[in-house]
Amino acid sequence: MKKVYFLSGMPRSGNTLLGSLINQNEEITMTGSSIVCSILYNLSLLKEEMTFKNFPDHKSLDNIYSNVFNNYYKDWKAKYIIDRGPWGTPGNLKLLKEIIKKPKFIILYRPILEVLASFIKIEKPENIEERCDNYMGINKHKNGMVHRYLWSIDNILKNKEDHVIIHYKNLINDPINEIKKIYRFLDISFKDVKLKNFNQFYANNLMYNDSVLGVELHKIRTDKVEQIKLNVEEILPINVIKKYSNLDIL
Numbered sequence: 666m667k668k669v670y671f672l673s674g675m676p677r678s679g680n681t682l683l684g685s686l687i688n689q690n691e692e693i694t695m696t697g698s699s700i701v702c703s704i705l706y707n708l709s710l711l712k713e714e715m716t717f718k719n720f721p722d723h724k725s726l727d728n729i730y731s732n733v734f735n736n737y738y739k740d741w742k743a744k745y746i747i748d749r750g751p752w753g754t755p756g757n758l759k760l761l762k763e764i765i766k767k768p769k770f771i772i773l774y775r776p777i778l779e780v781l782a783s784f785i786k787i788e789k790p791e792n793i794e795e796r797c798d799n800y801m802g803i804n805k806h807k808n809g810m811v812h813r814y815l816w817s818i819d820n821i822l823k824n825k826e827d828h829v830i831i832h833y834k835n836l837i838n839d840p841i842n843e844i845k846k847i848y849r850f851l852d853i854s855f856k857d858v859k860l861k862n863f864n865q866f867y868a869n870n871l872m873y874n875d876s877v878l879g880v881e882l883h884k885i886r887t888d889k890v891e892q893i894k895l896n897v898e899e900i901l902p903i904n905v906i907k908k909y910s911n912l913d914i915l
Contacts, residue, residue, distance in 0.1 A: 669734045672749040673817045674773030676810055677783035678833045681883045685866045690856045694743035694868050702750040704733055705760045731764055741869050753817035770821050774915045775833035780811055782900040788880055797905045819914050837892040860890050
């Protein structure tokens with residue numbers, strides 16, 4: 666039976682790079698953005714349907730629910746799976762702990778303004794402030810991507826769940842040491858990692874299809890590990906900087 670661990674990383678904080686490096690070890694696979702959170706959530710909603718309430722076969726549905734990870738990752742070759750998703754949000758964490766009582770979380774963190782600036786630099790939207798508000802869940806976008814992962818990380822910390830913290834700047838500057846931290850945390854024997862001429866991210870023989878996003882968010886530099894220069898003040902308007910400069914939790 667595979668062991669499943671969980672990555673809750675801020676977007677644009679090196680998730681794809683980390684996966685490319687860790688997945689060099691055939692015994693471990695870090696996933697792309699996972700749908701397993703959504704699977705558990707949608708299964709839980711079935712108990713609210715009238716059909717289920719009319720014939721409440723909890724045991725049969727729970728059999729499916731409790732075996733989601735085993736079934737989903739059945740054909741993946743790796744012994745260890747690191748599932749990437751906002752697993753720490755209150756709803757997701759509750760659903761997860763009904764299956765895995767003591768989950769282990771890898772937190773990958775980058776300051777919020779750097780995250781937003783990284784998105785804006787790639788996307789080049791016409792209205793920068795509106796786009797940042799969308800990511801942060803302001804106004805009608807209550808479930809913005811950056812907000813969701815920030816919420817996830819914050820809840821993991823507040824609930825004192827078992828976790829290790831990897832900072833983006835440390836991952837870039839000393840990737841071997843940070844990956845060793847993850848191996849120690851998961852109690853897995855470390856295997857050498859190539860830092861030059863490695864592959865683009867792939868998992869279970871699949872790569873991201875960024876054509877559906879309209880912008881390449883998951884293509885990384887593979888000749889070496891190096892931080893792309895990012896001047897937040899030149900990219901983000903002062904209104905955005907003022908609005909989101911005090912929200913970091915790490």
